[in-house]
Amino acid sequence: MNWMNRDQQYIMNTYQRLPIAVTKGEGNYLYDEEGNSYLDLFTGLAVNILGHSHPYLVQKLEEQAGQFLHISNVFLNTPAITLAERLVKETFPGKVFFSNSGTEAVEAAVKLIHKWKKQDTDEKDGIAVLGNSFHGRTLGAVKLTRQENVYQDFPAADYPVYETAPEDLEALERLFQEKKPAAFMMEPVLGSGGIMPASRSFLEGAAALCRRYRVLFCLDEIQTGMGRTGELFAYQHTDVTPDLLLFAKGVGGGLPLGGMIAREGLDTLFTPGDHGATFAPSPLSAALGNAVLDVLLEQGGLEQGKENAGYLWNSLEYLKVRSGGLLREVRGQGMMLGLRLQVSPEDVQRIQKQLLRRGFMVNVTQQTIIRLLPPLTLKPEDTDAFTGALEEELLKEVSIHD
Numbered sequence: 001m002n003w004m005n006r007d008q009q010y011i012m013n014t015y016q017r018l019p020i021a022v023t024k025g026e027g028n029y030l031y032d033e034e035g036n037s038y039l040d041l042f043t044g045l046a047v048n049i050l051g052h053s054h055p056y057l058v059q060k061l062e063e064q065a066g067q068f069l070h071i072s073n074v075f076l077n078t079p080a081i082t083l084a085e086r087l088v089k090e091t092f093p094g095k096v097f098f099s100n101s102g103t104e105a106v107e108a109a110v111k112l113i114h115k116w117k118k119q120d121t122d123e124k125d126g127i128a129v130l131g132n133s134f135h136g137r138t139l140g141a142v143k144l145t146r147q148e149n150v151y152q153d154f155p156a157a158d159y160p161v162y163e164t165a166p167e168d169l170e171a172l173e174r175l176f177q178e179k180k181p182a183a184f185m186m187e188p189v190l191g192s193g194g195i196m197p198a199s200r201s202f203l204e205g206a207a208a209l210c211r212r213y214r215v216l217f218c219l220d221e222i223q224t225g226m227g228r229t230g231e232l233f234a235y236q237h238t239d240v241t242p243d244l245l246l247f248a249k250g251v252g253g254g255l256p257l258g259g260m261i262a263r264e265g266l267d268t269l270f271t272p273g274d275h276g277a278t279f280a281p282s283p284l285s286a287a288l289g290n291a292v293l294d295v296l297l298e299q300g301g302l303e304q305g306k307e308n309a310g311y312l313w314n315s316l317e318y319l320k321v322r323s324g325g326l327l328r329e330v331r332g333q334g335m336m337l338g339l340r341l342q343v344s345p346e347d348v349q350r351i352q353k354q355l356l357r358r359g360f361m362v363n364v365t366q367q368t369i370i371r372l373l374p375p376l377t378l379k380p381e382d383t384d385a386f387t388g389a390l391e392e393e394l395l396k397e398v399s400i401h402d
């Protein structure tokens with residue numbers, strides 16, 4: 001029986017899987033059983049920041065694997081200590097809590113926020129979030145995820161959540177006054193919400209409101225972090241500093257790793273017994289995390305990523321002009337882009353399928369937004385191949401509908 005049939009027989013059906021059995025990943029490309037190659041423009045959903053099988057990462061992985069794969073949290077985890085130290089030095093004074101995934105990073109933040117509001121004298125409770133946000137799928141985090149098809153009617157953990165519209169500082173202030181939430185959590189760029197970047201003035205205004213009303217300002221950088229937007233973390237494009245910063249996805253170089261950085265003053269709230277995880281932080285993941293930081297910060301990876309993103313943006317803007325209105329908008333930041341097409345959801349699906357047939361993997365979110373999460377290593381020739389193929393597919397749309 002083929003892989004697709006076996007997948008359907010033995011693995012629960014929680015993703016719309018493509019019938020591609022990947023046998024190898026190298027650089028910016030994935031290869032399947034039949035020898036087809038695919039330019040990977042969504043990098044395992046913002047995970048493979050440096051493409052596949054990066055030789056330096058593989059070398060560091062092998063080194064760590066030859067030492068130890070797993071130890072308990074009762075011992076000193078040297079790769080994790082090094083990674084935490086570097087993350088703090090690259091962001092703001094505080095401490096790290098590590099988890100295995102993004103949703104667990106959110107869960108940890110929910111528990112830390114709860115401890116903070118209990119010791120704070122104000123009458124505060126709950127967390128404010130933006131409409132269309134995505135913060136994870138476990139029961140605590142899913143409640144913060146304001147997309148109906150994700151949260152559905154699953155029984156969510158019992159704490160108040162208040163939804164407010166993106167870009168509306170007045171509504172946010174009213175919410176702070178009326179509901180007195182303990183924290184405000186947001187993505188600097190709404191990811192699965194359709195690649196909607198927050199404006200700099202909203203981010204800075206929200207941070208100022210949080211300070212004024214003593215509300216913890218929590219940035220979910222699970223998708224935007226690790227150089228994705230051009231800085232190591234997206235908030236570093238602005239003057240704000242969050243109280244809590246959540247990371248995951250790209251941080252483990254392809255292995256499961258997530259966590260949060262809590263600023264000084266919040267970083268001693270957790271004490272032994274408050275929280276933990278058997279596997280996190282995996283020494284393997286932490287070693288890869290250090291390797292990713294080496295490449296981004298010491299081997300010029302971040303700068304190269306910015307250049308590569310600039311080339312991609314220029315090419316797409318140029319395509320937009322030529323597309324006769326079919327490509328309505330290119331939005332996002334750095335290597336996190338949403339292409340808004342002036343076609344129906346069915347047409348977008350057809351374009352996605354056609355691109356896949358031609359060897360380009362793209363993601364679609366919010367039905368009509370093509371989401372690109374390319375590796376920072378995307379070369380100009382990769383961009384040219386992709387924009388050329390996309391232009392041809394857009395032209396076909398014109399002829400189909402003529």
Ligand SMILES: *Cc1c(COP(=O)(O)O)cnc(C)c1O
Nearest residue numbers: 101102103134135136191222223
């Ligand atoms: C992916 C994502 C999460 C959840 O991370 P998982 O590792 O899938 O649990 C949370 N927040 C944002 C912004 C994300 O993009």
